[in-house]
Amino acid sequence: MEDQQPAAVIHTTGLTKHYGKVQALVDLTLDVRPGEIFGFLGPNGSGKSTMIRTLLGFLHPTSGSASVLGLDIVDDSVEIRRRTGYLPGGIALYDSLSGADALDYLNDLQGTPAVRREELCERLQMPASVLRRKVRDYSRGMRQKIGVIQALQHDPVLAILDEPTEGLDPLMQQAFYSLMDDLRDQGRTTFLSSHVLPEVERICDRVAIIRSGHLMALQNVDDLLARRKRRVSLRWRGAAPELSGIPGLADVKTDGDRMTATLLGDVSGFVRAIASPSLVDLTIEPARLEEAFLEYYAGDDASEEVRG
């Protein structure tokens, strides 16, 4: 099985980083596959940025090893950085440069043609009139957009993005999500960190949950969602029919014409069973990773720390 998988874009083995006595990363082993969007999820201070800085060679692991694009993170960090697009968390730019100058400058240093610049500026709504202004006058969101554009403008095979939607308004977050979808369709790989669950749920293929430097879970997002209990509520014309035989349905509560229940897994069997002219209203709440994890790690206070 292992042989059939294409080589991992990011591969870590027992990666550990201590700052003095503080354990920032503990024995992290994971793979990021080509063409996927990999979410790295955890509360603030859980080690997300440490992981990213270690992958880019800014920090050296205390023990363990890792490779990015097949290159060793300690020996070949310069080459890794050259081939990767990176958005640091809490981006800072030179205040006295204009947005366009900042992008030009970083691209000059990077040395690969900025083939995606125009497309990115358009999709993230950074017109030339805004790019001409000095970064000093930018809002938090505009700076973040410059950060995203600079990370992706040279169309890197791997983008490492530290909390990419921080400071973006909901509309721009959506634009960013669709951008991520397109990058995946074009075979680019993205490693992104986030503390926002719905975001990871929306864009990621797989997700790793980290807490206090420990890897708590590494799951396929679709699998998680499929195995998650959804809350359903229904309203009938007349009395509610008997539904207890449907697979996955539990906790059925009937109150006159209203009924609530929880549904585990696939929704199709349930939808077929309830299909009836007397059904007036149906609500299936979207599956939430938070609850999925709560379920997986019930009793483990780790997952409660992850905020939605």
Added chain:
Amino acid sequence: MSGLFPNAWTVARREYRQRVQTRTFLIVTAVLALVGVGIPLLPVAVRLIAGDETTAVAIHSTDPVVQSQTVVALGAILHGDSDGTRWEITAVGDAAAADVRVRDGDLDGLLTVSRAGDGELAFDMLTEAGPSSQWLFAVRQATTQLSIGDRLVRAGIDPTAAGGIFAPTPFEVTPVDPDAKSPEETYGAAYMMAMIMVVLTFMAVLTYGQWVAGSVAEEKSSRVMELLITAATPRQLLSGKVLGTGAAGLTQYAVVVAAAAGGFALEGLVAERVLGDGGSASLESVNLWVLAPFGVFFVGGFLLYATLYAGLGSMASRQEDVQMATGPMLMVGMVGYFAAFIGLNTPEAQWVQVASLIPFFSPYVLPIRMLLASIEPWEWLVAGGLMVAFLFGALWVAARIYSAGVLLYGQRVNFRAMWRAVRVNR
């Protein structure tokens, strides 16, 4: 390993533009240039203000012969002085009236001359001038000369022959090396020039080194560094920063030095126009072309210090820590500076010769030897070779400190951690 260029140029260009375009830079440079022009012209201005004043001294004596002789002799001695003071020496008969005029400020002084019983001349000056007054000092010297002349006449020496007694003795200095650069008459100017160069070098290295360190720390604390370090290598960023900020510093420096040189060049002209005499073009006698090779060492030394300043600046997380982090460079610079000042008086000493070859000190010590002693061709080669070697060494060490330092946030400046970084970090 990626090459240094073109990224180092890209960084240098931005650093240079960003700094030179700031209002602070323009204002500070303009102010310093004005000061540069002003300092050489200051003596002219002082003379202009003081020059119109005439020092009026009245001579009184109960003995009319002594009085007239004193007026003539004192007048001759004082007018012979070339410092430009104008004298008005008059004889007064009414001491009480003159006394009042001194108190009113009409007269600068009333000099009462008397001959004591043993024949010695005695002088008593009534004046409001303080003990440090220059004209009072001049009069005092003149009276001493007058008194000695008077003693010689009383001892029976012909007054005409007495003049010859005060004539200067011929004294020539012949240098062993006929090419030696310090013939007696220009030594003073050369000494002065060497001192100015030591001070200017010291100021340039410290001021602009501090700029480099501060700018590194700023990029680090604002976290722009994280982006830069992804796009370029630490060595490229470091060299670019040193070249760009260094060039901006040297631009300011060149403007100020040019302004000062212009001031010195104008000094004679201005003095002639304003004061009607040639003044003293103090540094004209030094052949400035002998300083050309020094330019190379100035730039080399400057880069050496600036590179290490950049490396150490990366250890600071905040602007407040920059001073502490760059402390070692200040100390090394001070050692060179003081060594140069001591060396000014012993330019031929062996330790000065050795110091002038060591890269950290050569920018300070070389101008002294160039102006006040002589340097063998092999010494130029050794000093130059060592400078180049140290520059590369400094770039290597600084790049390691830098790549370790720039991303360590919020940590106290710690030289043990730095040393570890230098050994381990790639």
